[in-house]
Amino acid sequence: MKHYANERLAQLARDRGMPDEYVRDLRVVSSVLPFKVNEYVADELIDWSAAPDDPIFRLTFPHRDMLPAPVFDKMAALLDAGAPRTELRAAATAAQLDLNPHPGGQLEANVPTLDGRRLDGLQHKYAETVLVFPSQGQTCHSYCGYCFRWAQFVSQEELRQALRDPADLTGYLAHHPEVTDVLFTGGDPMIMRTEVVRRWVEPLLERTDTVRTLRFGTKALSYWPDRFTTGPDADDLLRLFEECVARGRHVALMAHFSHPRELETDAVREAIARIRATGAEVRAQAPLVAHVNDDPAAWSRMWQLQVELGVIPYYMFVERDTGASSYFGIPLARA
Ligand code: SF4
Structure with a gap:
């Protein structure tokens, strides 16, 4: 590609x-x-x-x-x-x-520690949920101009969040049985080769029974649906989802769709069908932003298409105060 x-x-x-x-x-x-x-x-x-x-x-x-x-x-x-x-x-x-690269104190807030060591690249935001930023997943197939994670993609090391070792994740979770949800995020964790995804996921299946839900925040369905169809290790990825489901975990792709057009190609439709056939769910999310989707008809068509394709409309966000927010943001009252 x-x-x-x-x-x-x-x-x-x-x-x-x-x-x-x-x-x-x-x-x-x-x-x-x-x-x-x-x-x-x-x-x-x-x-x-x-x-x-x-x-x-x-x-x-x-x-x-x-x-x-x-x-x-x-x-x-x-x-x-x-x-x-x-x-x-x-x-x-x-x-x-x-340009406020880390809105809401993202670099400092919610960063957990393990044996007195900061685990940069993990965020323990809600009692049940831990966010993981795998170091190999901190880029995307394409970038969205409104991204609130844009600082992950500029070449300033100190602006980046990334976890290198899956053992830090399982080590932390061993001390936190209250965590039932792990959300892999980025960047886009679906940029990782399947063998790398497996390195992160398998220890959770084998050693962390308390984690019941695995979520992957991704825009790969929009930007590179071949990741789930004809891509070199697409089939292996689907087998991994199947394995997670067979082992009793709820698996969800938190798919980012900004505009109905992203749901209209044959490639994305086939990708969604293949993912759903593994037993994983696809939930959809996007911010409401100027110039892209600040139009009720766009959202109505997007949600209608999602429902028809078996995708669950899940989150609608508003623009965060970072990066190009003055270009994309719209007043809450209008939203
Ligand atoms: S896909 Fe997500 S993380 Fe990547 S640029 Fe777009 S909004 Fe940001």
Whole structure:
């Protein structure tokens, strides 16, 4: 699967007919915020004839209003002047820190300890639920412009949450029998090869009886449904879900769908059917955001399609106060 980021993303936009002025905006905005699009999104989801107003284009491509105007102007001036890489990076880092990279104190809040050691990459948020950020799952097949986890994708180590060792997870859970739910999150844990997913999941099946529900937060159904159909280890992944279900665990893919179009390709429909055939559930979630889905008809169609496909509409969020929130956020009253 081909991916486009940075200069390749600019080239893709140019190849698909976007004007030079837009390509300059793209370069400026993506010097601060992370963007990546894969072949499936570019070829199957975006309607290029409607870009830049196409909702999937808005979801995945930069827009100049995603940065505060003074930040945009500063980065544009540096880029136009051909500033050295170190200067660009310093300015980008300062801008990232101003965009509230970890809303709600995410880096500090709810981080548990094991034998006096902080387990960065775990969040024990609610008594019954632990969130796991596996280190191999901290990227996505494409990025959403509104992502509240965007700081996971910029190259600042101190902004990242990641757990390296599955033994830290089982070690922690051994001391916390009240935890019944483990939610793998990211990034996108479905970016991991199946053998890596198995390394995280199998110890829970074998050693942690108290954990009854395994959830995977993922946008792979939208951005790369082949992960569950024709991808190299798709069948192994489905066998793993089956194994979890056979061992009495509830398995749920917490699928992120932002727009009904993501549910309309043959590939996603086949992927959903294959996952459901394992006994796992697919629940759907998304934020309500400007330029993408701030339209009752979009949500009504999305929920109708989900129900028809056996997907359970589950969460509707609003935009968090981070990153490009002023571009995507809409007033609660309107939401
Ligand atoms: S798929 Fe999820 S984690 Fe990845 S960029 Fe989109 S919102 Fe963020």
